[in-house]
Amino acid sequence: xxxxxxxxxxxxxxxxxxxxxxxxxxxxxxxxxxxxxxxxxxxxxxxxxxxxxxxxxxxxxxxxxxxxxxxxxxxxxxxxxxxxxxxxxxxxxxxxxxxxxxxxxxxxxxxxxxxxxxxxxxxxxxxxxxxxxxxxxxxxxxxxxxxxxxxxxxxxxxxxxxxxxxxxxxxxxxxxxxxxxxxxxxxxxxxxxxxxxxxxxxxxxxxxxxxxxxxxxxxxxxxxxxxxxxxxxx
Amino acid sequence: xxxxxxxxxxxxxxxxxxxxxxxxxxxxxxxxxxxxxxxxxxxxxxxxxxxxxxxxxxxxxxxxxxxxxxxxxxxxxxxxxxxxxxxxxxxxxxxxxxxxxxxxxxxxxxxxxxxxxxxxxxxxxxxxxxxxxxxxxxxxxxxxxxxxxxxxxxxxxxxxxxxxxxxxxxxxxxxxxxxxxxxxxxxxxxxxxxxxxxxxxxxxxxxxxxxxxxxxxxxxxxxxxxxxxxxxxxxxxxxxxxxxxxxxxxxxxxxxxxxxxxxxxxxxxxxxxxxxxxxxxxxxxxxxxxxxxxxxxxxxxxxxxxxxxxxxxxxxxxxxxxxxxxxxxxxxxxxxxxxxxxxxxxxxxxxxxxxxxxxxxxxxxxxxxxxxxxxxxxxxxxxx
Numbered sequence: 001x002x003x004x005x006x007x008x009x010x011x012x013x014x015x016x017x018x019x020x021x022x023x024x025x026x027x028x029x030x031x032x033x034x035x036x037x038x039x040x041x042x043x044x045x046x047x048x049x050x051x052x053x054x055x056x057x058x059x060x061x062x063x064x065x066x067x068x069x070x071x072x073x074x075x076x077x078x079x080x081x082x083x084x085x086x087x088x089x090x091x092x093x094x095x096x097x098x099x100x101x102x103x104x105x106x107x108x109x110x111x112x113x114x115x116x117x118x119x120x121x122x123x124x125x126x127x128x129x130x131x132x133x134x135x136x137x138x139x140x141x142x143x144x145x146x147x148x149x150x151x152x153x154x155x156x157x158x159x160x161x162x163x164x165x166x167x168x169x170x171x172x173x174x175x176x177x178x179x180x181x182x183x184x185x186x187x188x189x190x191x192x193x194x195x196x197x198x199x200x201x202x203x204x205x206x207x208x209x210x211x212x213x214x215x216x217x218x219x220x221x222x223x224x225x226x227x228x229x230x231x232x233x234x
Numbered sequence: 235x236x237x238x239x240x241x242x243x244x245x246x247x248x249x250x251x252x253x254x255x256x257x258x259x260x261x262x263x264x265x266x267x268x269x270x271x272x273x274x275x276x277x278x279x280x281x282x283x284x285x286x287x288x289x290x291x292x293x294x295x296x297x298x299x300x301x302x303x304x305x306x307x308x309x310x311x312x313x314x315x316x317x318x319x320x321x322x323x324x325x326x327x328x329x330x331x332x333x334x335x336x337x338x339x340x341x342x343x344x345x346x347x348x349x350x351x352x353x354x355x356x357x358x359x360x361x362x363x364x365x366x367x368x369x370x371x372x373x374x375x376x377x378x379x380x381x382x383x384x385x386x387x388x389x390x391x392x393x394x395x396x397x398x399x400x401x402x403x404x405x406x407x408x409x410x411x412x413x414x415x416x417x418x419x420x421x422x423x424x425x426x427x428x429x430x431x432x433x434x435x436x437x438x439x440x441x442x443x444x445x446x447x448x449x450x451x452x453x454x455x456x457x458x459x460x461x462x463x464x465x466x467x468x469x470x471x472x473x474x475x476x477x478x479x480x481x482x483x484x485x486x487x488x489x490x491x492x493x494x495x496x497x498x499x500x501x502x503x504x505x506x507x508x509x510x511x512x513x514x515x516x517x518x519x520x521x522x523x524x525x526x527x528x529x530x531x532x533x534x535x536x537x538x539x540x541x542x543x544x545x546x547x548x549x550x551x552x553x554x555x556x557x558x559x560x561x562x563x564x565x566x567x568x569x570x571x572x573x574x575x576x577x578x579x580x581x582x583x584x585x586x587x588x589x590x591x592x593x594x595x596x597x598x599x600x601x602x603x604x605x606x607x608x609x610x611x612x613x614x615x616x617x618x
Contacts, residue, residue: 116530
C-alpha cells in the first residue's frame with residue numbers, strides 16, 4: 001500500500017434497497033477518502049444513508065456499484081466468508097445499544113472476537129485484561145451486562161472493539177443511548193484512542209457534541225455527500 | 235467458550251427450558267415404556283429356542299393329538315427328544331388369579347428346557363411326587379407360595395379341584411425366561427381323566443421336540459408332519475419361535491398401534507422442541523448478527539444452536555431413560571400377570587438415545603437456517 005494512500009477509499013459507491021416493488025436509492029455515487037488515523041464523523045438527517053455507508057465501509061453490507069478499498073483490499077470483491085474473516089481482524093464495532101451478549105460476562109464479551117484469532121488462552125486473557133483496563137473496567141470483569149450501567153456497557157463494547165487491535169473502529173451512534181456524563185466518557189475514550197494510539201475512527205452520529213470531538217465531518221443528505229449546514233454542530 | 239455460550243443459552247429461560255426438558259423426559263419415558271410393552275409381547279418369541287419344535291393338531295391348537303404319536307415322533311429322523319403336555323387353563327382360588335399352567339411329561343420336558351434352574355434336590359422331589367408341581371419364582375412370590383404348600387387349582391378345561399403340592403420353584407437362567415408359569419405331571423391329569431372322562435384320556439395338546447441343530451428344524455418338521463399325513467389327526471410342526479409368533483400375530487393390530495403411538499410421541503416432542511428452539515433463535519437473531527459482525531461463520535453459529543438444542547433433548551432424554559427403570563418396575567408389578575417378562579431391553583435404551591439426539595438435530599434445522607441467513611444489518615436493526 002502506498003504510504004500516502006488513504007486507509008479507506010470509496011469510489012462511485014451506490015446502494016439501493018428494495019421495499020416491495022419499490023427500489024429505494026440509499027447512497028448515490030459516493031466517493032470518499034479517509035486517511036489513516038482520522039477521526040471522522042458521518043452526520044446528516046435520519047434516513048440520509050449514514051449507517052448504510054458505515055456498514056459498507058465495515059464490510060457488513062455489500063455495495064451495488066463502485067469499489068471500497070480498505071487498507072488496499074477491495075472489500076467489494078470478497079466473498080461472505082472472506083469478508084467475515086477480514087472484519088474479524090480489521091474492524092472494531094461500537095453500536096448504539098452496545099450489543100453485548102447477555103449470557104457472557106464483561107471479560108467473556110471482550111474475549112469473544114479473540115476466539116477467532118488463534119491466540120492461546122493465556123494470551124487471550126492478557127489481551128482482554130489490557131483492553132478492559134484501557135476503558136477502566138478492570139474491576140468489572142465478572143459482571144454480566146445487566147449488572148452494568150449503560151456507560152459501562154458501552155465501555156465494555158469499546159474494549160471488545162479494541163481487543164483485536166483493528167485498523168478501523170466504526171461506531172454507530174455510540175452515545176445515542178447514554179446520559180450526558182456517560183456520553184462524555186465514551187467520547188473522551190474514543191478521542192484518546194485516536195490521538196494516543198492512532199486508531200482510525202469512523203462514527204455515525206446525530207449528536208453535535210460527538211461531532212465536535214471528531215477531526216472532520218462528512219455530511220450526508222438523501223444519499224449524497226454535501227456541505228454541512230451551518231447549524232450542524234450547534 | 236462456545237460450549238459455555240450454548241450451555242448458558244440453553245438455560246437462559248429457565249421455565250421454558252425446564253418445561254421443554256420435562257416434555258422430552260415424558261416423551262422418552264413413554265417411548266421406552268411402549269417399546270418395553272412391545273418387547274414383553276415378543277418375550278416368548280425371544281426366549282424360544284431354535285432347536286425346539288412344537289407339533290400340534292393341524293386344524294387348531296384346541297384339537298388334541300393321540301398319545302400314541304409319541305413313539306413315532308421319537309423315531310423320526312433328526313428328533314433328539316420328545317415331550318408333551320396340555321394347556322391346563324386353571325386358576326387359583328378365583329378367576330382373577332389367572333396364570334399360565336400346564337400338565338407336562340415332566341422329565342422329558344425339563345430335559346428339553348435347561349433354562350429352568352432349580353435349587354438343591356427340588357427338581358428330584360418334584361419328579362418323584364405324582365401330585366407335585368413346579369412354579370416360577372415370580373408366580374410363587376405373587377401368591378406367597380413356599381415349597382411344600384398345597385396349591386389347589388380350579389380347572390376350566392378340566393373341571394374340578396386339582397390339589398397339587400409345590401415341590402420346586404424354578405428361576406430363569408436369564409431375564410428372558412418366563413418365571414410366571416406353573417406345571418405339574420401330565421400322568422396325574424391323564425389318570426384322573428381316565429376315571430372321570432375316559433373319552434378324553436391319552437390325548438395331548440402338543441408335543442415338544444428337540445433337534446440337534448437349528449438347521450435341521452425345517453427338515454425334521456416336514457418329516458414329522460409327513461408321518462401323520464392323511465391320518466385322523468394331521469399335525470403341524472413348527473419351530474418354537476414360529477409357534478410363539480402365531481400367538482403374537484393374533485394381537486398384531488394392537489402391537490402396530492402401540493408402535494405407532496411410540497413414534498407419534500416422538501414426533502410431538504419434536505414439534506415442541508422445534509418450537510422452543512425457533513422462539514429462542516427468533517429472540518436472539520440480533521445476537522447472531524453480532525456474532526457474524528465479529529467474524530463468526532454461519533457454521534459456528536449453527537453449531538451454537540445445534541448444541542443448545544442437543545443440551546435440552548439429551549438432558550430430557552437421559553432423565554427419561556433413568557426414570558424408565560423404576561417406572562417399568564412399577565408397571566411390571568401392576569401387569570405382571572399379563573406379561574411374564576417385563577424388562578427394559580438394551581435396544582430400547584439405544585433407540586431412546588437415538589430418538590433424543592435425532593429430535594435435537596431435527597428441531598435445530600430450521601432455527602439454524604434462520605440464524606445463518608440473517609442479514610447483519612437487518613439483525614442489528616432489531617436491537618433497541
